[in-house]
Amino acid sequence: MLDYASEQALPPGTLIRVPLGRRDVPGVVWDPDLGSAPTSVELRPVTAVLDALPPLGADWRALIDFAAAYYQRSVGELALGVLPPELRKIDQLRLARRVARLQKLAPVVSPGDNAAVEAAAQRPVLSDEQKTALAALASAQGVAKPVLLHGVTGSGKTEVYLHAAEAALAQGRQALVLVPEINLTPQLEARFAARFPGRVLVSLHSGLTPAQRLRHWLLAHLGVADLVLGTRLAVFTPLPRLGLIVVDEEHDPSFKQQEGARYSARDLAVWRAHHQKLPVLLGSATPSLETWQRVQEGRYQRLPLAQRIGGGAMPRVRLVDMGALHKVEGVERVLAPTLLAALQERIERGEQSLLLLNRRGYAPVLHCTACGWKSGCAHCSAWRVFHKSDRTLRCHHCGLSERVPRACPDCGNLDIAPMGRGTEKLQEQLGELLPGARIGRIDADSTRGVGTLQQQLQAVHDGEVDVLVGTQMVAKGHDFRRMTLVAAVNPDTALFSSDFRAPERLFALLMQAAGRAGRDAEQAARSEMWVQTWHPRHPVYAALRAHDYPAFAAAQLEERRAAGLPPFAALALLRADARTASVAADFLAEASVLAQAWGGVTVYPAVPPHVAKVADVERMQMLVESPTRGALQRMLAEWLPQLQDLRTRHKGLLRWAVDVDPLVI
């Protein structure tokens, strides 16, 4: 935070432009208390005041202050980082014109109008569970304990969000709805728009053009928009009339920002609601263990939606023991014969199936059968993936892409072969195994162009695909009516990850994937979720088979408690990047010595992350653990400034950063 002089009194939250060195940079008036500025220093004047924009409110500034302190960033960096980039360029005159134009956009239909009455009349009659949830939410107003809406896909959670939003709107308030992925915004937007005709609804996510983003943000900030739907960055939207926050799929890792200020939008939503004494609704079939533990402690209220609307059952889970299969067959098989037969049956009945494989490309690595050469990346500690469609080897970490060599670069052998399997290869193999079937594929490669994902999803909805191969991208949210079989082809890797959250993520993904099948009650009875595994007796799969999230959560929480891991401890991850691993390690080692000054905080030895080298940068990380978030916060606030100084003594260090409450370790 810096001090500047201004001739006119500027209310806090005013957007300004100030000189910094030779540049003119945007700023926000934070604390206009002149008494704090040392009088001996000549303050430079503010260059421009953009007061055509109403000041950013006290609640918004409090959120920024909290987030900056909690995630150990500067207030200025965070505040300016979450404002629409266009706001940095615009001048007072153009801003004034835009604001005036948008303010005229007040709702075109009032709640008593025909369209609104008609839309309201088409609301379904709520189930008893939905009514209970809404009643609890209404009575929570003011005391505001966060509410966990716990229900599987199709249990009517979105319907509860719609009703809760309706209640907020009826009181003249705004509602903020956060979803994990951009891809999920269009269908949700359509549903909200249909329910609230004439209301101003805007979306905020990284897929908007800069101009759209500014426009939507202004509509929210001016109080014109009633509903704001967005991804994690939308948690920072200034909303003068905010009355409700919804976080859908609250367990989803996408709510955590993975660079810069590494904030959790879910956690900030809860803080914001608490600070403003507003209801906050967290929805999930598989809540994060942090949220679940808070429910156990009585700090959050759990409201279950135990039934699928229309009585559809969750699909039957079938585990295929790949070990037993291979012993008998003695050959490598893509799909168990039983699964293949089940797919064939679906095709004959005109139903659809989804095969999940979390690995895009044709094969994760190419290798030479003569000398053992493998397609490593020269700049990363990772293999380059073989993409058959354009015959390239691509590094998924640094982006390096090259044509597949004709012969082995080491020995000249012409026989270089793919090892392992990605979605491209699975699609190809299915084409051979199921002649005549229409095999689709949706992953980050197949959906590169603008609008291609929507087209491909539409093709599935229109029944143009019999078997869909996809990564976790398709496991979320999409409502495929004809789908009666979902299979995880090779999910085991997550069971043995060094990341203690891997089982939690796997369970959530498989439950969510299972939710894709049998959403139509008529089909639910014959819907199935298949899991091909070498570890059929693993507790994660046992819980999945029983659709028993509480049992899964209880077992995981017991392990976490015994190991002193979140939510029973607070973690921060200190990362250091350098050209050589030893420079990064030395920096962390000295940081660790400094950290010894704080009792009760455990600092673990520095280790390389899963992929240590990316684009010729060596990375190291060090975990800091404390029994409570408060103790960790106090320690970080004093320790990190010391690291600023430490850095200057480690010349080769490229950067360092701290990740508070890291999600991926």
Ligand code: ADP
């Ligand atoms: P979720 O968000 O948990 O997946 P939805 O709210 O989308 O569940 O509900 C699933 C389907 O059931 C939707 O088509 C929705 O319109 C419908 N639905 C929700 N609640 C009811 C209800 N009380 N009566 C009839 N249909 C409902």
Ligand code: ZN
């Ligand atoms: Zn070779």
Ligand code: ZN
């Ligand atoms: Zn690379």
